[in-house]
Amino acid sequence: MAAVSGHPAKEDGAPGVPSAFREAVDALRAARLRPEVVIGDTPAPRKLAPHAFALTATVEVDGEELADGRLVLLHDPAGHEAWQGEFRVVTLGRAELEPEMAHDPLLSEVGWSWLMDSLSQQGVRCVEPSGTVSRCSSQFFGGLSERPSTTDIEIRASWTPVVSSGADFAGHLRAWCELLCLCAGLPPHQPDSAPGLTVPLPARRRQH
Numbered sequence: 001m002a003a004v005s006g007h008p009a010k011e012d013g014a015p016g017v018p019s020a021f022r023e024a025v026d027a028l029r030a031a032r033l034r035p036e037v038v039i040g041d042t043p044a045p046r047k048l049a050p051h052a053f054a055l056t057a058t059v060e061v062d063g064e065e066l067a068d069g070r071l072v073l074l075h076d077p078a079g080h081e082a083w084q085g086e087f088r089v090v091t092l093g094r095a096e097l098e099p100e101m102a103h104d105p106l107l108s109e110v111g112w113s114w115l116m117d118s119l120s121q122q123g124v125r126c127v128e129p130s131g132t133v134s135r136c137s138s139q140f141f142g143g144l145s146e147r148p149s150t151t152d153i154e155i156r157a158s159w160t161p162v163v164s165s166g167a168d169f170a171g172h173l174r175a176w177c178e179l180l181c182l183c184a185g186l187p188p189h190q191p192d193s194a195p196g197l198t199v200p201l202p203a204r205r206r207q208h
Contacts, residue, residue, distance in 0.1 A: 023166025049074035066184035095183035131157030
């Protein structure tokens with residue numbers, strides 16, 4: 001079970017933890033996700049907000065990890081001016097790509113559009129989205145010189161979810177997991193997605 005923290009640290013069911021936060025965490029824990037996505041535990045940050053919940057996710061196919069990331073849900077019952085709300089979703093996603101994608105001039109724009117499309121396809125709303133899309137190429141030397149060069153995409157993003165109930169948070173988690181799957185090169189999960197609307201990048205199997 002993923003970690004939950006307050007300020008000071010509290011379990012999500014402990015006295016003093018807002019019911020809205022408990023409902024949001026329950027929705028994230030109960031969310032039904034794609035079978036390729038494996039959720040894991042990770043400590044929640046303690047200084048970003050009075051209450052926080054964190055989890056990790058990996059995209060695995062045939063026992064191999066193709067993408068990974070971290071999602072943090074922050075909650076400040078008093079509201080946060082920069083967030084324009086009481087909640088904030090903060091995410092990180094990474095995947096290794098085929099070498100020919102390293103110089104694609106549209107890689108960053110495509111990566112960001114995946115997030116926006118995934119949120120839209122899940123039928124969830126957000127305000128104040130922000131983030132970065134980075135590419136990182138690595139070449140190995142010395143004792144590692146036999147390893148092939150690698151190219152990674154890294155997407156860091158945050159947004160303020162617009163929700164009517166705690167159950168709506170599950171859609172935000174599914175959207176983020178869909179982003180990870182697209183980064184991993186998997187096709188969109190939605191069977192009714194418009195052809196060509198969301199095209200995954202060629203993923204590269206990680207070297208261990």
